[in-house]
Amino acid sequence: MGSEIKLKKKDFQSDQDVRWCPGCGDYSILAQVQKSFAELGVNRDETVIISGIGCSSRFPYYMTTYGMHSIHGRAPTFATGLKVSRPELNVWVVTGDGDSLSIGGNHLIHAMRRNVNLKILLFNNRIYGLTKGQYSPTSETGKRTPSTPLGSVDNPFDPVSVVLGAGATFVARSIDTDTKHLQEMIKRAHAHQGTAIVEIYQNCNVFNDGAFVQITRKDVKEDRQLRLQHGEPMLFAGGTRGIRFNHLGVPEVVEVGPGKTPLDEVAKHDETVGSPAYAFTLAQLRYPEHPTPVGVFRAVDRPTYDDAVNEQTQAAIAATKSRNLLSLWNQGDVWEAE
Amino acid sequence: MATSTTPTGQETSGTARPIVEVDSVVIRFAGDSGDGMQLTGAEFTKASAVAGNDLSTLPDYPAEIRAPAGTLFGVSGFQVQFAAHEVFTPGDQPDVLVAMNPAALKTNLPDLVTSGSVIVNTAAFNAHNLTKAKYEHNPLEDGSLEGYQVYPVDITGLTKQCLVDSGLNAKAIDRCKNFFALGMTFWMFNRPIEPALKSIDEKFAKKKPELAEANIKVFKAGYHYGETAEIFHQSVQVKKAEIAPGRYRNIMGNSATAIGLVTGATLADLPLFYAGYPITPASTILHELSRYRGYGTTTIQVEDEIAAVGAAIGASFGGSLGVTASSGPGIALKAEAMGLAVSLELPLVVVNVQRGGPSTGLPTKTEQSDLMQMLYGRNGESPVAVLAARTPADCFDCAIAAVRIAVKYMTPVVLMTDGYLANGAEPWRIPDLDDVDCFPATFRTDPEDFFPYQRDEATLARPWVKPGTPGLAHRVGGLEKDALTGHVSYDPENHQKMCELRRDKVLRIQQELSPLEVNGEREGEVLVIGWGSTYGSITKAVNGLRETGAKVSHVHLRWLNPLHPGLGDLMKGFGRILVPELNLGQLVRVLRAEYVVDAVPLNKVQGKPFKVSEITAAIEALLEK
Numbered sequence: 001m002g003s004e005i006k007l008k009k010k011d012f013q014s015d016q017d018v019r020w021c022p023g024c025g026d027y028s029i030l031a032q033v034q035k036s037f038a039e040l041g042v043n044r045d046e047t048v049i050i051s052g053i054g055c056s057s058r059f060p061y062y063m064t065t066y067g068m069h070s071i072h073g074r075a076p077t078f079a080t081g082l083k084v085s086r087p088e089l090n091v092w093v094v095t096g097d098g099d100s101l102s103i104g105g106n107h108l109i110h111a112m113r114r115n116v117n118l119k120i121l122l123f124n125n126r127i128y129g130l131t132k133g134q135y136s137p138t139s140e141t142g143k144r145t146p147s148t149p150l151g152s153v154d155n156p157f158d159p160v161s162v163v164l165g166a167g168a169t170f171v172a173r174s175i176d177t178d179t180k181h182l183q184e185m186i187k188r189a190h191a192h193q194g195t196a197i198v199e200i201y202q203n204c205n206v207f208n209d210g211a212f213v214q215i216t217r218k219d220v221k222e223d224r225q226l227r228l229q230h231g232e233p234m235l236f237a238g239g240t241r242g243i244r245f246n247h248l249g250v251p252e253v254v255e256v257g258p259g260k261t262p263l264d265e266v267a268k269h270d271e272t273v274g275s276p277a278y279a280f281t282l283a284q285l286r287y288p289e290h291p292t293p294v295g296v297f298r299a300v301d302r303p304t305y306d307d308a309v310n311e312q313t314q315a316a317i318a319a320t321k322s323r324n325l326l327s328l329w330n331q332g333d334v335w336e337a338e
Numbered sequence: 339m340a341t342s343t344t345p346t347g348q349e350t351s352g353t354a355r356p357i358v359e360v361d362s363v364v365i366r367f368a369g370d371s372g373d374g375m376q377l378t379g380a381e382f383t384k385a386s387a388v389a390g391n392d393l394s395t396l397p398d399y400p401a402e403i404r405a406p407a408g409t410l411f412g413v414s415g416f417q418v419q420f421a422a423h424e425v426f427t428p429g430d431q432p433d434v435l436v437a438m439n440p441a442a443l444k445t446n447l448p449d450l451v452t453s454g455s456v457i458v459n460t461a462a463f464n465a466h467n468l469t470k471a472k473y474e475h476n477p478l479e480d481g482s483l484e485g486y487q488v489y490p491v492d493i494t495g496l497t498k499q500c501l502v503d504s505g506l507n508a509k510a511i512d513r514c515k516n517f518f519a520l521g522m523t524f525w526m527f528n529r530p531i532e533p534a535l536k537s538i539d540e541k542f543a544k545k546k547p548e549l550a551e552a553n554i555k556v557f558k559a560g561y562h563y564g565e566t567a568e569i570f571h572q573s574v575q576v577k578k579a580e581i582a583p584g585r586y587r588n589i590m591g592n593s594a595t596a597i598g599l600v601t602g603a604t605l606a607d608l609p610l611f612y613a614g615y616p617i618t619p620a621s622t623i624l625h626e627l628s629r630y631r632g633y634g635t636t637t638i639q640v641e642d643e644i645a646a647v648g649a650a651i652g653a654s655f656g657g658s659l660g661v662t663a664s665s666g667p668g669i670a671l672k673a674e675a676m677g678l679a680v681s682l683e684l685p686l687v688v689v690n691v692q693r694g695g696p697s698t699g700l701p702t703k704t705e706q707s708d709l710m711q712m713l714y715g716r717n718g719e720s721p722v723a724v725l726a727a728r729t730p731a732d733c734f735d736c737a738i739a740a741v742r743i744a745v746k747y748m749t750p751v752v753l754m755t756d757g758y759l760a761n762g763a764e765p766w767r768i769p770d771l772d773d774v775d776c777f778p779a780t781f782r783t784d785p786e787d788f789f790p791y792q793r794d795e796a797t798l799a800r801p802w803v804k805p806g807t808p809g810l811a812h813r814v815g816g817l818e819k820d821a822l823t824g825h826v827s828y829d830p831e832n833h834q835k836m837c838e839l840r841r842d843k844v845l846r847i848q849q850e851l852s853p854l855e856v857n858g859e860r861e862g863e864v865l866v867i868g869w870g871s872t873y874g875s876i877t878k879a880v881n882g883l884r885e886t887g888a889k890v891s892h893v894h895l896r897w898l899n900p901l902h903p904g905l906g907d908l909m910k911g912f913g914r915i916l917v918p919e920l921n922l923g924q925l926v927r928v929l930r931a932e933y934v935v936d937a938v939p940l941n942k943v944q945g946k947p948f949k950v951s952e953i954t955a956a957i958e959a960l961l962e963k
Contacts, residue, residue, distance in 0.1 A: 014813070016825060016826070044811050045805075045806060045807065045808045045809065045810070045811050046805070046806050048655075048805045050652070053816075060813050060815070061813050061815070061825075061826060063813075064811055065811055066805040066806075066811045066812065066813070067812075067813035067814070067815075068652075068655060068682070068813070068814055068815060069813065069814070069815025069816060069817060070648070070678060070815070070816065071674050071675060071678050071816055074644055074645070074648045074675065076645075077640070077644065077645040077646075077647075077648025077649050077652065077675075078648045078649070078651055078652035078655065079652060080640070080645070080648075080649050080652060081611065081613060081648060081649030081650055081651065081652025081653040081654075081655075081656070081660065082652035082653060082655055082656045082805070083652075084611070084636060084638065084649070084653070085609065085611045085636060085652070085653040085656045085657075085658045086656040086657070086658075086804075086805065086806070088806070089656070089805055089806060106641055106642060106645075107641065107644075107645055107648075110640070110641040110645070309636060309638060310636075312631060313631050313634065313635075313636055316631035316632040317631075317632050317633075317634060319632060320632030320633065323632060323633055323634070325601055325604060325771060325774070326771065328597060328600055328601065328630065328633060329587075329597065329601075329768045329769065330585065330587070330768055331587070332587050332588070333384055333387070333388060333533060333537070333587060333588065334585055334586065334587045334768065335387070335388050335390075335585070335586055335587075336583075336584070336585055336586075337390060337578075337581050337582070337583055337584060337585075337586055338583050
């Protein structure tokens, strides 16, 4: 998708006023997407961003690509129809935790199952922002909101676990404020052939401020985040702690160093493991019991749905000798009346 | 049979019994839902079509795939009327009933004409089946069939004898018995057997050649039984119908819809993209279109009804013709996305193959009760174009019209059919290439002064732009848009303007409509206004009354939105207006609201089409007033 003139971040900024609340994490995500697209040389005219409903779903209006702001939860359906019919286009989906995991849960899992060549950015702020602060399917149990004044009683979804269970071929997690890392994840998703989903921890400073601050604060992030890097040992806290799998395959936190756990006992991350069970195990790690992993959980190859459908169509076309209206109409038992 | 019979005395080789010529015959095959009655009826229909008769069919089967054997609710029926003249309906009352078991006899006998013929499978009239059918006495023995011409045949036993050396097990042999019945009816009505032999062979030869052989053997045995057993007094001949010269094939409504959609997309020079979710009675549109992948059609089955319409809209956004089909409950789920298509102003064709409602309702039975749903069943001021097919073959023309209007006006178009049309069949005169006109879609490619919602003056359609077109990148969405730029706009005046524009755009479709066709004079006592699959019954009723001199006319609406611009004036020429519908009065409400006329409803919601006699009676009642 190279373009002849080198594009800059501002070339992806539309003339529309961005209407998110001041301080919203969405601003950073928008900026990182624009920057990454510029660096990748993404062709604006061949890119389509499709969103559902919610704060994050206003995203397409602020980009200079083609875009569609659709209806609640259904963005993957429009994107699937577009991608299958126009496989050469670069199709992205922008969605939120309520949009993709509540009202649109069905479409999300089926996109993963099919491995449609879509890139999905899931802004997870663990709250319904646009409707003024109700708890979402990723909100922690006991969340007190206008709709749950006594505290929510349901267990939250972990988006990474959900999509891994549905057969996702590329799964990553990043953080709105971690600009370099987020850009890297956007670029990795772009490069993947198949459905690529990036969960982005995003702060809603109005209705759920500080939802991720326990792991994102500068002074603690080293200790509380596990940076997944393919082929590298899973170390955190400046290399002093690591993840080791016990004899049951259960990950445990160990102290690493002389007189403690030797480095070669620390598990090396492999995002290409065929079984999703490995990535799912990593997805169960979370603060405070463990460091919360960010980075690419899983990146495997599987034929894409759009390729498979179009290959079938091409094969059917090749096998059809006469392709015209007369052959279409004159099928079956045809007789002449005089 | 429809006309008085006149024995011709004509003899043919192999039988001394006379051939009687009649104008038309209505025959109904009825049996357990596992007895193969639909297949039997379809084969009989094909043969009648090949024999040159005009015809119309009515399959009637339960929602359960294999309802418990022998029960009253498990009876599956297939009715066909074939005639030497133009046929409008499958017939009010069968002349001949083939009843494969007591339950089939019990549920269908009340429909039979006085002194009609009944062929019964005597082997099925055992104590077990009689109890299941809630017969206290065997109707074959207690005199209750007096007045009918009863032909008792041990179909099961004869089938067994025929296949005693076939090597098939008892269950497989039993399942061949419908072909014995079919063979008998072929003899009775002088149907050519060659097409049926070929068709049976094609149906079974690939998967189970031994079944093809067995079914053919049984079919022939049934045919010869009719010839030699001397239980039938006569064989009946229905001459070829006078139909327009040309090439014909038998077609069911859903097939006609599918072929019409592929044709429409071809004429529009667009790739057809169809997404569907299984639902009765619309699924066969997906099946049929999936057979046309070789024509470049893309078909996908997706996770739900919403995904189906979403994928179709996504494809339309990309420059394909997006199409989806469903029935009432599925259409309800699509409503929000259809509203988005109204707002995006993209072409979209949604087919509603109506069935009995509300809720799950009567999935396999026909009804016209979704008109309000299609006209108004979305939030906000959300106009879509709506048209309805009147016969199975008309689904072809309507599908093409739906595509043409969707593309030309950049609007969702709803094509309404129903279970009766979907599964009913009639001979379809295959068009010539000269009969169809191309209407190639145009895409905007010029980036100069491009505004996504700038409209064509004649149609009010906005430009269609394929993503990938250089310099035309733009964003659309379900939020209200500025009437020119398409940017999000909360401006009060702009919203009113956009609502009116979307309404007016659909109204502009009126300029596409050819003059109203009226069956009868444009002035008179009673005007019957119909829509959809009631066409045949109304036509037959009106023609019958007109022959007696009644001042009644009939107009059948193809477009429900917009309504035809000539309709208001037409209604002024009549004293009374009758609106027969298979619902509790939906079009009649629209007409009353739009034209402030005292239209009289005639309603039926029994999962069955109107009988001609029902419409005739309603017209007569108005004529007398």
